[in-house]
Amino acid sequence: MIRKIFLLFGLISVAFLREGMAQNSGEEWIKVYFNMPAGTEFSEGNHEWDLIGTLESLIDSAKTSVDLNIYDLEHPRVAYALVRAKERGVRIRIVTDNHNRDDSREVDAEMWKVLGSAGIISIDDDGDVYWETGNIEDNNLVNAGADMHNKFAVIDYLSPSKNDDIVWTGSTNLTYTGAYNTNNVVVIKDDEVAQVYIEEFNQMWGSEGSMPDPSQSLFHKDKRDVSKHIFDVNGTKIEIYFAPINRDKSKPSISDRLVNLIKEEAQTDIKFQAFSITPNIPLSKAMWEASSTGEIKLEGVIDPAFYSRYRNAGDIWGSPEARLSNRMILPAKETRKLHHKVMLIDAENPDPDDVAVVVTGSYNFSNNAEFNNDENILIIYSDEIAEQYAADFSGALLRAKEEMEAPAPPVDQNKWYSIYAIRDGGFFEIEILPGFGYPVRLLGVDVPSIFAGEDSSEYFSGPAAEYLRNLVEGRKVKVKGAGKEAPESWYGAFRAYVEVDYDGNSLPLNQTMLKNGYGVYSRYYAQHPDSVAAFQSYQSAAQEAKEGMWRYPDKVGTIVPRLKEAGKGDVAEVVYPININTADQATLQLLPGIGEAYAKRIIEYREQNGGFKSINELMKIRGIGEKRLQRLRPVVTI
Secondary structure: OOOOEOOOOOHHHHHHHHHHHHHOOOOOEEEEEEOOOOOOOOOOOOOOOOHHHHHHHHHHHOOOEEEEEEOOEOOHHHHHHHHHHHHOOOEEEEEEOHHHOOOOOHHHHHHHHHHHHOOOEEEEOOOOEEOOOOOEEOOOOOOOOOOEOOEEEEEOOOOOOHHHOEEEEEOOOEOOHHHOOEOEEEEEEOHHHHHHHHHHHHHHHOOOOOOOOOOOOOOHHHOOOOOOOEEEEOOEEEEEEEEOOOOOOOOOOHHHHHHHHHHHHOOOEEEEEEOOEOOOOHHHHHHHHHOOOOOOEEEEEEOHHHHHHHHHOOOHHHOHHHHOOOEEEEEOOOOOOEOOEEEEEOOOOOOOOOOOEEEEEOOOEOHHHHHOOEEEEEEEEOHHHHHHHHHHHHHHHHHHOOOOOOOEOOOOOOOOEEEEEEEEOOEEEEEEEOOEEEEEEEOOEEOOOOOOOOOEEEOOHHHHHHHHHHHHOOOEEEEEOOOOOOOEEEOOEEEEEEEEEEOOEEEEHHHHHHHOOOOEEOOOOOOOHHHHHHHHHHHHHHHHHOOHHHHOHHHOOOEEEHHHHHOOOOHHHHHOOEEOOOOOHHHHOOOOOOOHHHHHHHHHHHHHHOOOOOHHHHHHOOOOOHHHHHHHHHHEEO
């Protein structure tokens, strides 16, 4: 079982990247990087890598220019690398997505303050220009409702030497959580590849110069096709395409290309890792049909948020047939999101004349990516690169099978962490970084769970959840392990002794839950020897005093209806927000004003319409109007 600390600030990895660039400065190359462990049978390749550092080091090495086209920019390491480059006289141009320019968020406001103070100008896909003075030039481009979903940068395109041109791309957003999501990075040193990425960038920037021109900016369906799609990078064939399809359909369809790729290349196996992969798109149908005869093995791992949607809707990826015979499609079990957009073809083919194919980039396998969003995708024909992606896939598959654990984020047992979310009486999340909560369970204590099954809970789980919420909500906590080390992560959660900053006083949470009858002693996982006897005595004292659950000792450990427990003391709040695309009927009935009839209507609507695309769609449910929607809005998500 893997329990090692997940290193995000890999200075060693950055040094190796720089060293590799120096050693290969006169030739073209492709390098790929992953931030999660490979399968246990693989030991080579750039795995468990600092993906933010791959771009940071390239920016720090830039001599003439950095052109960054990124969906979401919030990581301070990248911001300060851009500032350092600007101070060296490097030209910096940035294109972002307007939906992620939210100055009400502290991390966003700080980002644009840092960049603006350094004189760095940017433009978003609404045509809004963020000038170095702090002024925002407001524009409204056509089709700004789509996403500028690219993640790429071109380094030193302005250099007089073609040997300096480097492209950074892949699936990694430059956010705090991007380093924790399961991602990959592709770095290509090739002047022709850099040329087409610059052509794509300049369309969005609106000019070839230092200043953006929103009157000439083109995004989404208004973009033209770039000049070239097929390249030879030091003997490796690659294809590069940009989405979406434009209005006159003069650009190649990525969907059509991927479907034809399967028909042309697949002989033995297809593997994919997907944040989302819409079941009814041509690509999904092509993979399903290719594996229908049993001759081609189909394996896939899908982010659980989307997998559960497909399963609940009875779509192919969540069907029983997706786990039979030569097919194995599973929900991911990663540290956070599985954010890949990767497909491998014939990675297991033993024929030396058959070259394996890798598909990667920012292009989600969805209609939005094909028809609306700005995306880029690479098709790489290389056994060597496919082997590295196959190693990464093997790790994800082992974790999905629960044969290998995803690495936990680093945690400092001397740091006070804010509470990110409360799930039930023994399960809450601490905020590791803005927007990223990681689960914590109480070491040595087994607290009744609200969700013991599809429609049931453990006795006293409702009062336990409310009691814990009253103790920790709005406060900060420290999490500690059995010894002097940080807590260990088991099955996707820290098992910890928790100390609460309770109005300036230190409150030991584990002991408090036991002493007041809101849990029973648990002997599992590594515990401090002194706590074992103490915890057992706390439970015995609570039993004798008939505290909490011990008022009815015969009911302890029994299963009761979920709604019965959740109805005690408004405990339903601890399970919010509820995902209306995945929640079952009993969970939906926890929502304010939603009874059995409304819950059934919500489920019927999402099954008929492929899920909710926005929370406002709830008003299409008979009986839900504006007033009821306002009650629901704070406690639901899609």
